[in-house]
Amino acid sequence: MKKLLLLFSPLLLVYSCKKVDSNDLKDDVPYAQYYYVGYDKSTGSTDASAYCRVRNGGGSKVEFNNGAGFKANGTAPSIDLFDKAIYRWHFNGMPEVDFLLTKNSGAQIANNAMPSDISNIxxxxxxxxxxxxxxxxxxxxxxxxxxxxxxxxxxxxxxxxxxxxxxxxxxxxxxxxxxxxxxxxxxxxxxxxxxxxxxDTPLDNKDGDSEGVxxxxxxxxxxxxxxx
CATH class of the missing domain: 2.60.40 (Immunoglobulin-like)
Known part of the structure; x- marks a missing residue:
């Protein structure tokens, strides 16, 4: 049994890292949205990131193309060095962060995070x-x-x-x-x-019946x- 687990573990790793191009997905495929906002009082700065998976947390990550993708506070992201399906921003100060996801169909989904969503310490x-x-x-x-x-x-x-x-x-x-x-x-x-x-807080707006946080x-x- 141990040999079988070792044999199949690389396949599990490949599956967990699988990605799909947004151009290859039908317009009605829901995207699970995952956002992060980190407020650092010591540096007076904010880091944010976003990514999508197909339908739920077990789905493939989505790489966006042809005008589809994320913006935060109206600005385009940088792309993660090791994972092209993760999109990042850095802001001076500790602002409210407005995320906007645009799908290839042109449909847009907005979500928001603000400092008051998590208690000051x-x-x-x-x-x-x-x-x-x-x-x-x-x-x-x-x-x-x-x-x-x-x-x-x-x-x-x-x-x-x-x-x-x-x-x-x-x-x-x-x-x-x-x-x-x-x-x-x-x-x-x-x-x-x-x-x-x-x-963890719930999304303001899901994409259909998909997951997210x-x-x-x-x-x-x-x-x-x-x-x-």
């Missing part, structure tokens, strides 16, 4: 500039509590390693402890702390010093 005023490895510290943040399927990831990185903790709506709290044991793999020195909040992300970053 920030480091609490009490967040320490210096952290004692021996004592540990209490990480606190401000913003609305997580709800539904929202998640938050806190990553502490140094030259010697990385530690990470996740928060969900089930264990949501504005305070999270990092003990001395948690910090043991990190050497004293500079720490880079990143907090990422993720949320808008994935939102809000990121904050801060530096601190770890002492022995």
């Amino acid at each position: 920030d480091f609490a005023p009490s967040f320490p500039a210096t952290i004692s490895k021996a004592a540990g510290f209490n990480f606190t943040w401000t913003g609305d509590a997580l709800s539904g399927s929202e998640t938050m990831t806190i990553t502490i990185a140094s030259d010697s390693g990385t530690i990470q903790k996740d928060i969900t709506s089930a264990n949501s709290s504005n305070s999270l402890s990092f003990s001395s044991a948690d910090l043991q793999k990190l050497k004293p020195g500079n720490l880079n702390i990143t907090v990422v909040r993720d949320k 808008i994935k939102l992300r809000y990121t904050i970053k801060r530096s601190a010093t770890l002492t022995q």
Whole structure:
């Protein structure tokens, strides 16, 4: 059985990466739409991306041609370096993002994401500039509590390693402890702390009975010093 799985796994990989040209699809074929908008408060910028699959999440990705494709805030995208069916944008500031999908038939489908769709988060005023490895510290943040399927990831990185903790709506709290044991793999020195909040929201407009989602992300970053 293991040999059979190994034999067929390359076929599964090829299928999962399969793409189709939008010119080769009939006008009534529905497109599943997948959007991402990431707001980065630390850089004051926004990254967005979009792609389509035929009908649902298991369908082939669609490469657009002959005037079909995406725009965001009225601008054409850049194409992903490794996957020509993924379309990307970078914006200064943290704007509302209006996506517009134009199919080869000329039909247009609009979807929208804005900063207020995902709660603002920030480091609490009490967040320490210096952290004692021996004592540990209490990480606190401000913003609305997580709800539904929202998640938050806190990553502490140094030259010697990385530690990470996740928060969900089930264990949501504005305070999270990092003990001395948690910090043991990190050497004293500079720490880079990143907090990422993720949320999925439904599409404003589907293409027929197809699937889709808008994935939102809000990121904050801060530096601190770890002492022995």
